[in-house]
Amino acid sequence: xxxxxxxxxxxxxxxxxxxxxRCDAAARRILLxxxxxxxxxxxxxxxTAT
Numbered sequence: 001x002x003x004x005x006x007x008x009x010x011x012x013x014x015x016x017x018x019x020x021x022r023c024d025a026a027a028r029r030i031l032l033x034x035x036x037x038x039x040x041x042x043x044x045x046x047x048t049a050t
Contacts, residue, residue, distance in 0.1 A: 008032075 008028075016032075026040075033040040 013032075029040050029043055033043050036043075
């Protein structure tokens with residue numbers, strides 16, 4: 001996220017992952033998905049049981 005000019009702290013990322021913070025901006029979702037090498041819709045899916 002920092003490389004494309006959108007800094008995000010580890011705390012912010014952790015809160016998003018634990019659904020304690022919403023990731024409202026579509027642009028941030030796209031950048032986050034690119035950083036994680038997944039599709040943007042994948043970020044919105046609930047985890048599946050393994």
